[in-house]
Amino acid sequence: MTFSLVARCAETGMFGMAISSSSPAVAARCAFARAGVGAVSSQNITDPTLGPLALDLMESGASASEAIAEVQARGKFIEYRQVLAVDAQGETAIHSGPNSLGIWTQAQGRDVASGGNLLANDGICQAIVTGFETATGHLGDRLIAAMRAGLAAGGEAGPIHSAGLLMVDKHSWPVAELRCDWTEDCPIEAIATAWEVYQPQLEAYVQRALDPREAPSYGVPGDE
Template identity: 50%
Template sequence: MTFSIVARDASGAIGSAICSSSPAVAARCVHLADGVGGVNSQNVTDPRLGPAVLARLAAGDSAAEALAAVVDGREHVEFRQLLVVDAEGRTAVHSGERALGVFADAQGGGARASGASGAADPGASRAIGEGVATGGNMLASADIPQLMVERFEQAEGDLEVRLVAAMRAAIDAGGEAGPVHSAGLSVVRDHGWRVTDLRVDWIDDDPIGELERLVDVWLPQRDDYVTRALDPSAAPSYGVPGDE
């Protein structure tokens, strides 16, 4: 009931975008840590898996090593789908054999499409350190994750823009087999918190369209809000009464 992307760009930013027919999907499935990596844990979701993989990444494991350590011997792992990118842009994926409906995953930055865990080729053709993993279940077609990777790699601009472009590619290709209602997009970028954290927890129609609108509103202000945190005296005013 979900499709998503997790990626690192050449700047070192790490981010995720996700969409589902379930409410508040980003609240359960997205796990990011500055300088460590990103994990999407989805399909009959166990939210404990994301922090478990991040802990292994923080201890020095690669994406593939961290994923293998968490998945190995874990109960109910055949239901789970996990997408991982580490701080160096290496990726790994797991799609359990009991994932729902049509399910698939793919990797970019030098990796090939995959139906099981694997690591991205460190000799990526794009900028060194970039990596992307995509996956979904209850999909309209199995080629959607690969289309998301291709759109992400073709897109330019901030990581937020490229992530939402990949999500739009999924929707244009049919997305989930049924209607979707929630979406989210989050990015960490060397500051210790999510510099972008946008959510559409429930909407009757087109959560990706709503997410695109939120990105358009947020990005021109993103860096100013970072400045407000780091150096309030240098922060701009937005004309709010009392903050002229």
Template identity: 50%
Template sequence: MTFSIVARCAESGQLGIAISSSSIAVGARCPWARAGVGVVATQNVTLPALGPQVLDLLEHKQLDPAAALDRALNSDGWSQYRQVTVIDAQGRTAFFSGKEALGVYHAVAGEQCVAAGNMLAGPEVIEAMVRAFEGAPGKLADRLLAAMHDAMAAGGEAGPVHSAALKIVDEHTWPIVDLRVDWADNDPLGELDRFWQAYRPQMQDYLTRALNPTIAPSYGVPGNE
């Protein structure tokens, strides 16, 4: 049903997640990221509340990912249906797959990343994601997408995927990348790639518009001069 990777860039400190699913609008329910705190993927039979709950425990209770995840799951009476991964701003990781996770499921922690999935073609899908992320060059977004494409090449889900999302936080309270394909009959990851390639050269300009409008470039938006 879903596979994802949460990760941290050791050079920039950026935190991010890439995720894909056979379900509609996976980006609306499953990926959660908070600048300077961490990233959470909550999937399988998804409880979206686990994302902000884990992030709150990381930020306000100063718990490590394993303790934060454990406390959040203990408050959920249906934790055995959940699959959750976490990475914090220090690169520490945690993951959980309940015994009621769907189909073939697997999770692997790598260097500055955690990948997990359910309803997989096989456990090698997740292992391929971690290897790809660890070996890929470029920005965090490029590395996350490389991991997703290697997952698909290794078999992906047992059935077709229809939605995908990419979210990255840096030093600001809002995501610097928040791209979603809520439904595609074919190749949502290819669509997500195209969105990223279109957004990438404009990303810094949108940050400039937010932080200092007096020096921001215009994109011909009504009202701009």
């Protein structure tokens, strides 16, 4: 019911992930990232505890592959889960349990990993990885390009209804957390539109958190 990617920007060290599903509010259950540590997707009959577990392990010094191996050892009903991870060195690792749903597959490269289940075909995840690797620009642009590539390659076996994009940078909070929790239209395009609006304002929101005295004006009625 899901396809996703986790990724690291080799230039900036930012981490991000993007995900889409036929289920509602997929990002609320599946999307995890921590600044300076990595990004994780926990999906397919989802156990949301596996995302923080993998991030805790990587924050303690484990590589992505070591973290995923420990998730496999500790996770309950792990044969039903898919878990993707990327770490601070750009290493990636994936667990896809044999009870993953429908056509399921995975693909990975340096700084990017993709996994999916109930897919239209077994080429979706490689299309997502290639889409990320060939895209340029901000990490958010590359995540959107990758998800569009997966959708163009066939996407899920049925219609998708929710999507999310999550990114972290140098601070403890996400610099972007964009979600479309349900739509009858394309949720990936809904997220892409939200990113187009948000990207030019991203740094201003970070500055407002750090020191509002140096921040741009708020641009709302009554603001001078």
